[in-house]
Amino acid sequence: MNCSKTEQLRKYLVGELSSDEARLMEQHVEACLCCQRQMVDEDKSGEDYSSLRVPSTLPIDFTAQVMMALETVRTPTPKSNWKKRSVTILKKTALAVASVTAIITFGSMVSPTFASYVNSVIQSIQGIDTGMKQAAEKGYAQAINKSETDQGITLNVKEVVADPVRMAIFAQVVDQNGKRIPFEPSKIEVNLTYKTKSGEELNPDGGGFSYGEEGEYLVISHDIFQFLKESKTQLDEMVVGVDATMLDGKEGNWKMEFPVDLKKARAAANETTIGKDFMTPHGIKVALQNIKTVPSVSLIELETTWTEERAKQVQKIKEENGWVVKEDVEDVPGVWTDAKLVERYFIDIGLAYEIVDEKGKVVAGWDDSIYGNKLNQIRKNTVAPYRGQLHDEGKRYTKFNGISPLADDQTYTFKLHSLYLGEPAKFQATIPVDKLMKEKVTVTNNDSVYTFTGFTLKTTEGEEKIGDHTYSGKGAIIPFTAVLPEGIIGNEVWSAQDDAKQDYRLLMEETFKRDKDGRVHVSGTFFIRDLEKQPKELSLKHLMQWRQYQGMNWEVPFKTSSKR
Numbered sequence: 001m002n003c004s005k006t007e008q009l010r011k012y013l014v015g016e017l018s019s020d021e022a023r024l025m026e027q028h029v030e031a032c033l034c035c036q037r038q039m040v041d042e043d044k045s046g047e048d049y050s051s052l053r054v055p056s057t058l059p060i061d062f063t064a065q066v067m068m069a070l071e072t073v074r075t076p077t078p079k080s081n082w083k084k085r086s087v088t089i090l091k092k093t094a095l096a097v098a099s100v101t102a103i104i105t106f107g108s109m110v111s112p113t114f115a116s117y118v119n120s121v122i123q124s125i126q127g128i129d130t131g132m133k134q135a136a137e138k139g140y141a142q143a144i145n146k147s148e149t150d151q152g153i154t155l156n157v158k159e160v161v162a163d164p165v166r167m168a169i170f171a172q173v174v175d176q177n178g179k180r181i182p183f184e185p186s187k188i189e190v191n192l193t194y195k196t197k198s199g200e201e202l203n204p205d206g207g208g209f210s211y212g213e214e215g216e217y218l219v220i221s222h223d224i225f226q227f228l229k230e231s232k233t234q235l236d237e238m239v240v241g242v243d244a245t246m247l248d249g250k251e252g253n254w255k256m257e258f259p260v261d262l263k264k265a266r267a268a269a270n271e272t273t274i275g276k277d278f279m280t281p282h283g284i285k286v287a288l289q290n291i292k293t294v295p296s297v298s299l300i301e302l303e304t305t306w307t308e309e310r311a312k313q314v315q316k317i318k319e320e321n322g323w324v325v326k327e328d329v330e331d332v333p334g335v336w337t338d339a340k341l342v343e344r345y346f347i348d349i350g351l352a353y354e355i356v357d358e359k360g361k362v363v364a365g366w367d368d369s370i371y372g373n374k375l376n377q378i379r380k381n382t383v384a385p386y387r388g389q390l391h392d393e394g395k396r397y398t399k400f401n402g403i404s405p406l407a408d409d410q411t412y413t414f415k416l417h418s419l420y421l422g423e424p425a426k427f428q429a430t431i432p433v434d435k436l437m438k439e440k441v442t443v444t445n446n447d448s449v450y451t452f453t454g455f456t457l458k459t460t461e462g463e464e465k466i467g468d469h470t471y472s473g474k475g476a477i478i479p480f481t482a483v484l485p486e487g488i489i490g491n492e493v494w495s496a497q498d499d500a501k502q503d504y505r506l507l508m509e510e511t512f513k514r515d516k517d518g519r520v521h522v523s524g525t526f527f528i529r530d531l532e533k534q535p536k537e538l539s540l541k542h543l544m545q546w547r548q549y550q551g552m553n554w555e556v557p558f559k560t561s562s563k564r
Helices: 006-013 019-031 033-045 082-093 112-124 130-137 263-267 308-321 338-347
Strands: 141-150 153-162 167-174 189-195 210-214 217-222 237-247 250-261 270-279 284-294 297-306 350-357 362-367 382-391 396-403 411-432 441-445 448-452 456-458 463-466 469-472 475-483 488-498 503-514 520-529 537-550 555-559
Touching: 130 153, 130 297, 130 382, 141 250, 153 237, 153 250, 167 237, 189 217, 250 263, 270 555, 284 411, 297 308, 297 382, 308 338, 308 411, 338 411, 338 488, 338 537, 362 382, 362 396, 362 411, 411 441, 411 448, 411 488, 456 463, 488 520
Parallel strands: none
Antiparallel strands: 141 153, 153 167, 167 217, 189 237, 210 217, 237 250, 270 284, 284 297, 297 396, 350 362, 350 411, 382 396, 411 537, 411 555, 441 448, 448 475, 456 475, 463 469, 475 520, 488 503, 488 537, 503 520
8 A cells, every 4th residue: 555645755855845744744654654664664774765666576565564575776865854854753653663564455345235346356355354344244335436537547436435443445447448557656646635514624634545456446545533533523424535636647637526424334333441551571561542343443542651660771771882862963964873773663662462252262463563473473353554653752652453343242351462672782793705605604693693695796777686586776685594582583773884894785685484492583685785896704783673572461351342
């Protein structure tokens, strides 16, 4: 899925927005996972946002392990002020790579009135969103069937599935012969508006939705609870506007409005207030606040809060490692210190948990770690949305996780599976490249064991497949395997330096598995961007690692409401 505000985010980063527009953009990024993810990617890469691109051969699969793809991009000279601007957003979003979870998209679901559509689309999509499927099959989908034609292209809005938490619009884009035009993110620009029947704007800041292709359909998805909760009244109906200004790369005007009924879905909603909390041994309070169930999703609200003890621990680590942020240095264009690079890894706190029924059967599982799906294998029946809001300069974070709707009037138990925290690592490896060209080189450092198995120089700028992966731009490729320290599930903030003390950005493609003893094994490649000549030695290092704490022993029984 792609957020509607991606282009606006690019303008923010390169300083093309007014102060008012920039303020609105910052507010949007605080709540939009797509833009937060793009912001984290940009921060990690250290590149000029306007030039970012992912080769077409790399997967963009947000229903699997997001951000695991090697993002191979060219490195131009950064704009003078984008780094400073990115700091503002990153302070607010504070999303580390390990907490950016898989997004399960809405999928393509419709009401029973479109039986052939249901049969052909729902059955054909892998990883279908079971929550939205249930909502559609129970009659919470609404036929729209409105069309607009311009430039020989027709936009057909077929149907909407909506409730007080989220909405999905199912549409098709066809040419003058009625042939479907495949979705390409760079060739479409769409905007959504929301109003009450009396004309009051419901989402005046705009944006926040995403769009992508599911089967034969263009699906525009929006977590509407974020602005509906600001409404002064409980809405029975809202007027949705779809305004497309570019389709299939052609500029034009495809604009329509239609009413969306919320009364039936709102009447079926209920909220289970829980309000239980748990203090971890690490000075972090985890609170299970409430669970709101609507036809398409049960929305779990959790909160993590630092205690003073945790704040002191983090400050001590920063001081010991020289990672205290100095704002006067960070404001200098082009300066991106280790202190700023590692800051968000302390702020972010990841959780993994399961929900079981009275018979002990796991009905849902959530894991914040992108590595977790392979390592813990507890993700189950997760659906959109995943949203969060940062408070108190990163010391308190509200998480909204979506799972398939829980049954009414039933007893369940919330079980905390794992806590993820970032910590300093200080791993270093010096590799004699001549030796690496002939044989494997194994380095043991900081309880990690890395085995490097080759060295290849890519001398062309274009895309080229080398081994199992496709790379863009010049650089050096080093395949590796690794065994991580006990309890560690991933390493972050990598860099490389040659024997001339020249620093390089290091990109990675990794896969993970856990052995019988619980240690994590990694295999993948390093891509050292812009390294064009073979050095005598290469030094690799990373500054941070993610530690998984299991056995939290926190369980919360709760009973869902029987209102629906």
